[in-house]
Amino acid sequence: MWSLMRSPAPGRRLTLRWCLNLGICEVTVYAFSIENFKRSKEEVDGLMELARQKFTRLLEEKNKLQKHEVCIRVIGDLSLLPEDIQKLIAHAVLETKAYSKCFLNVCFAYTSRHEISNAVREVAWGVQEGLLEPRDVSENLLGQCLYTSNSPDPDLLIRTSGEVRLSDFLLWQTSHACLVFQSVLWPEYTFWNLCEAVLRYQYNYSVIQKSRELYSKERSRLQNDTDDTWVQMNIHRLEFRDEEEKSKVFQRLMFQCRTERENRTQNFLKELEKKRECFLQSLCTH
Template sequence: MSHADAIETRINQLKAGSIPRHIGIIMDGNGRWATLRGLARLKGHRAGVEAVDRVLETVMALGVDYLTVYAFSTENWKRPTAEVRGLMALLVEYLDAKLDKLMANGVCLKAIGDKAGLPEKVQASLKRVEEKTKANTGLYFNIALNYGGRQEIVRAARALAEEVQAGSRSLEEITEESLADKLYTAGQPDPDFIIRSSGEFRISNFMLWQMAYAELWLTDTLWPDFSADDLLDAIADYQKRNRRFGGIDAKGKV
């Protein structure tokens, strides 16, 4: 049996169980991957893009509805200027190169984060791809860019405060649901499953509100090496878990 056939068999087996509706991924380890090989860090980011493609293909085959990848945080601006410029150029290159494939697979791409803070060329590419794919109803693919979970919550709180100040909303009408409606992911289900690569044990300001009840899966694998097998291993582990959301299951387990 070829590796491709083995992957297809695993996917079909997993589809018989519970598949996360929304997966979030903290893609980490590109720089270390490159350094270990004596390469420039940007080479690691380019290899990381290939890992994104592998994951996209696999989640679509699994029937996942939403995928959110953490591509560039509000803190990543602290990196060397040349690396940031390279990352932004790589993003534009990716969007231009993959648009036809996104359309062919019915993928709806959306950037979440402070897009106004991104370079104009990046904003233009994002606007073009978002507009072109907005009617697609296959996989909803969020790319978190210039994104920070705390910043997102503050932005939502300010929006609600402005409505209270204007008299269009009362204090009593501020609820978890109304705040969620002001987040970048408004209208989307919260992630069921969060994956982090590279062996780090932290959330790094990613989807702080939305991940309240998400299952976590951490791996030592550096992101450029993350494979379809790694994703399927993660899903298999997810399917073994008993998600009780603070309650008890049918057997009385807490």
């Protein structure tokens, strides 16, 4: 997966074609930050009108999307947008959700801090509804509640225009990505600029993979520690004939703990996905 910050439509389409030619099948673009709502009314209205045109065009070109099996995902808080744009986005997402050849993720009405806060609210909803227990809450579960839960974490993030900051873009997801900052502006962005970024990723590939593996092991260790604590709390209430019996009970409780947590988590994620899809369906029917 490859991420891209703030690109105008013409450059974006061309760059997406280059990505496909290079075998990059998933791209995320930063189209509109929640912070942009702080701009003047005239500027915000202009950006919203541009969004109307772009999403309308996407729907008009749905045959092309079907031909190339392009799945459109819009990442952000749609409730912050005008109702007609919400409806256009919902139609575009639902029309293409079954396609799986390539994926275009559009961050719209998005900031990473807002996304993480929303993930916390989703988990709190799961606990409140009885789908989860408080001890089920983990870093891994929060990650599965992000807007990008259906996508792998980005391998490469490109920031153009000479800015050396992420502007609240995919902060959680890019913790183990290759970050490339390029001074070129989008109107002048070329295939060779893209190749330079890809080569930097390839050069750093082994270091990135090692970092991800160490992180995965540490996350597994923390989850094991949580499970172990729960088992120890429960096993102390029991009496045993000998250490062998205690060891067998410990293993049984550990298996029970992990199985029940996994079942609760999967059930919660299914309900969360259903809730999100119902929201999109409701926009299409109103």
